[in-house]
Amino acid sequence: MEKLQIWAHPWWVNLLALIPFITYAAFRGRRSPLNWRQLTALAIFAAAFGFVEGAVVVYLRAATGLLPGYMGTLSELQHSSTGYRQDQSISQFPQSLLTIEVYREAATMIMLVSVTILAASSTSAWWAAFLWLFALWDIAYYAGLWLTIRWPASLTDLDVLFLIPVPWIAQIWFPLMVSALTVLAIALSHSGRARQS
Numbered sequence: 001m002e003k004l005q006i007w008a009h010p011w012w013v014n015l016l017a018l019i020p021f022i023t024y025a026a027f028r029g030r031r032s033p034l035n036w037r038q039l040t041a042l043a044i045f046a047a048a049f050g051f052v053e054g055a056v057v058v059y060l061r062a063a064t065g066l067l068p069g070y071m072g073t074l075s076e077l078q079h080s081s082t083g084y085r086q087d088q089s090i091s092q093f094p095q096s097l098l099t100i101e102v103y104r105e106a107a108t109m110i111m112l113v114s115v116t117i118l119a120a121s122s123t124s125a126w127w128a129a130f131l132w133l134f135a136l137w138d139i140a141y142y143a144g145l146w147l148t149i150r151w152p153a154s155l156t157d158l159d160v161l162f163l164i165p166v167p168w169i170a171q172i173w174f175p176l177m178v179s180a181l182t183v184l185a186i187a188l189s190h191s192g193r194a195r196q197s
Contacts, residue, residue, distance in 0.1 A: 002156040008170030013161070017174075020181035023131055026124075027189035033125035034132070039190070042119055042133045050140025053108065058148055060101070064093055067149070078150040090160050090167065102163050112137065132186050135179035142176060 008014050018049065027033070034042075061067035066089045069077045093101070116130040145151050155173040160166045 002154070002158065002171070004156055004173075005050035005158075005171050006176050008161075008168065010166060010168070013168045013170060014026055016178050019178060020185040023128075023182060024185035024189055027128060027186065030124075030189075032190050033122060034120065036050065036191070037188075038119050038129065039132060039186075042115070042129060043114055043136050046073050046133050046136035049111070049144075050137040052119065053137070053141045054148065055146030056104065057145060060093075061089070061149075064089075064097065066092060074148065078148070090163075098163070105162055105164055128186055131182050135182040138179040139183070141178075142172065159183040 003125050008016075058067065058070075062070040067077070090098070112130065112133055116126050116133060119133075120126045120129040142152065149165055151157070152172045155176065156171050158169060159172055159175070160169055
């Protein structure tokens, strides 16, 4: 288990911690830009897409030889994948797969934005929908990885969050905290408005 690291790298990634607070402040006391049906549909999509993204990472690790035990059963794989270091393994990826991974990340963002535009009809609704969708997708991604290969083993495991424009590196607790607080901020602001109506 690694020691808790407060800061993500590069430094500006730490600014993401402000998103839940800005989101709550922006939507508190205003009419809800999304209804519960929209939020539920977005959550279902986010959960499924997050699992698919996790599966892609499992396949990438297997393809690059960074996932011991993948030829066995899922149970065997879960027991053999301990000690994996995502932050170090990125340097072992072939350049061709790393390039494809950058394109996949860009495609993922395009897909999330596209679903946001389909689900919402105004700028404030797009913002709320995208943050809700992104945060739940992120949580589902880590849940999918843990359910399949038992990674991350702890909240202090380092991860490469994104590669665009440079690798973003942080311990797992950081993106999970930002995502969970973002979901909470949107849910609380939505609930508060629902009670006022």
